[in-house]
Amino acid sequence: MLRMIARMPVAFGLAVLLHVALVVAIVFPDLWKPEKVEPSGQATSLPTPTIEAESVSSEAIEQQAERLKQEREAREQRRAEQEKAAEEAAAARRAEEARAEQMQKLREQREREAAEEQQRLEELAKAREEARKQAEAERKAAEEAAQRRAAEERARAEAQAEREAARQEAEAARQAAEEAARKAAEEKARREAEERARREAEEARRKAEEQARREAEEKARREAEERARLEAEAQAARERAEREAAERALQERLASEANANARQEAINKWSAAITAKVQNAWRRPPGAKIGWECLVSVVQDEEGRVQRVSVSRCDGDRLFERSVEQAIRDASPLPKPDMPEIFQKEIEFRFQPE
Numbered sequence: 329m330l331r332m333i334a335r336m337p338v339a340f341g342l343a344v345l346l347h348v349a350l351v352v353a354i355v356f357p358d359l360w361k362p363e364k365v366e367p368s369g370q371a372t373s374l375p376t377p378t379i380e381a382e383s384v385s386s387e388a389i390e391q392q393a394e395r396l397k398q399e400r401e402a403r404e405q406r407r408a409e410q411e412k413a414a415e416e417a418a419a420a421r422r423a424e425e426a427r428a429e430q431m432q433k434l435r436e437q438r439e440r441e442a443a444e445e446q447q448r449l450e451e452l453a454k455a456r457e458e459a460r461k462q463a464e465a466e467r468k469a470a471e472e473a474a475q476r477r478a479a480e481e482r483a484r485a486e487a488q489a490e491r492e493a494a495r496q497e498a499e500a501a502r503q504a505a506e507e508a509a510r511k512a513a514e515e516k517a518r519r520e521a522e523e524r525a526r527r528e529a530e531e532a533r534r535k536a537e538e539q540a541r542r543e544a545e546e547k548a549r550r551e552a553e554e555r556a557r558l559e560a561e562a563q564a565a566r567e568r569a570e571r572e573a574a575e576r577a578l579q580e581r582l583a584s585e586a587n588a589n590a591r592q593e594a595i596n597k598w599s600a601a602i603t604a605k606v607q608n609a610w611r612r613p614p615g616a617k618i619g620w621e622c623l624v625s626v627v628q629d630e631e632g633r634v635q636r637v638s639v640s641r642c643d644g645d646r647l648f649e650r651s652v653e654q655a656i657r658d659a660s661p662l663p664k665p666d667m668p669e670i671f672q673k674e675i676e677f678r679f680q681p682e
Contacts, residue, residue, distance in 0.1 A: 339396055346389040354386070452641070484571070491567045498560050502553070509549050516542075591670060598665035599677055605663060610655035610681050613647045620644035621680040622652045628673055632661035640676070652679055 520538060524531055622642040627635045637653045656679075665671055 343393050343396060346393060350386040350389055487567070487570065491563070494563065495560070498556065498563075502556055505549075505552065505556075512545075591667065594665055594667040595670055598663065598670065601663040602659075602675075602677060603679065605659040606652075606655050606679060607681060609658035611651060612681070613651040616644060616648050616651070616681075619680070620648055621678055622649060623676065624652060624656065624679055625674065625676045626656060626662070628660075628662055628675070630671075630673075632664055634660035634662065652681075655679075 516538075520534075523534060527534065620643045622644070623640045625638045625640055627637075629635060634657055637656050639649045639653065642649045642652070
């Protein structure tokens with residue numbers, strides 16, 4: 329009502345004045361009658377048409393006021409309808425904006441998921457490349473180790489040959505010394521015989537001096553032979569120690585390699601036992617295809633009880649992944665390894681049921 333008055337103050341004022349005039353005309357009709365001058369002795373009882381004229385005017389005013397009211401109401405109704413239409417249009421626009429925003433968020437989410445999948449694939453390719461490089465490095469290391477072993481064998485054979493040559497040279501030197509001593513003794517005996525024949529008078533003195541000299545020479549010879557023997561034995565001991573050290577190093581390498589092989593065999597056996605038990609507990613879900621494979625990470629306690637299962641990568645659908653996870657949980661507790669030292673609480677293995 330107040331808004332209508334504020335919009336059309338002039339029309340409202342005119343309507344009020346018309347209603348006031350109509351009320352006054354009805355309540356005080358005499359005010360609208362003109363004075364009459366009647367001839368003396370003549371009276372008239374004819375009614376004046378003033379009241380009727382005023383009644384017609386009041387009805388016209390009321391009709392005009394009603395028409396104005398209807399127009400105002402019609403305008404109010406049109407305005408209300410326009411406001412309602414505007415509100416509905418705004419609501420539709422907001423709904424459309426919300427739907428567009430939701431679609432934009434969905435597109436962004438899909439783009440993020442695609443980017444994450446691309447990153448995961450790149451990381452997987454990188455891991456495969458690193459594994460290939462590691463395998464290549466291990467192969468080269470094995471080749472280098474084989475080459476080193478061959479070189480050590482050659483060096484050992486060469487050292488043995490050198491030791492044999494040195495022994496032969498020492499033996500030849502010893503024989504040469506003995507021969508030289510023998511010849512010297514023979515020469516000395518010959519000279520002594522000549523000296524005895526030439527100087528019989530000095531026989532006793534020369535014999536004593538000759539005996540002393542022979543003893544000194546014999547002692548020197550024995551000492552030389554003893555030194556040669558000790559040196560040969562020391563050389564033989566050094567060679568034997570070197571040979572034994574090389575043999576021990578070789579045995580240690582062989583033992584280390586055997587231990588590594590046994591450890592790997594135990595790991596393979598343990599993994600096969602876990603896979604077999606999970607395989608027995610697995611139940612084929614609908615739609616599972618042959619050749620599907622899952623890379624699974626499992627956390628277990630010391631008794632092999634499964635505490636957590638997560639699928640890192642899987643070729644199958646979500647139903648197949650859940651069947652693999654359930655099979656692992658049903659297989660709990662998992663088998664223990666034959667070698668306790670290789671037990672790990674967190675393990676990762678590939679599961680391919682068929």
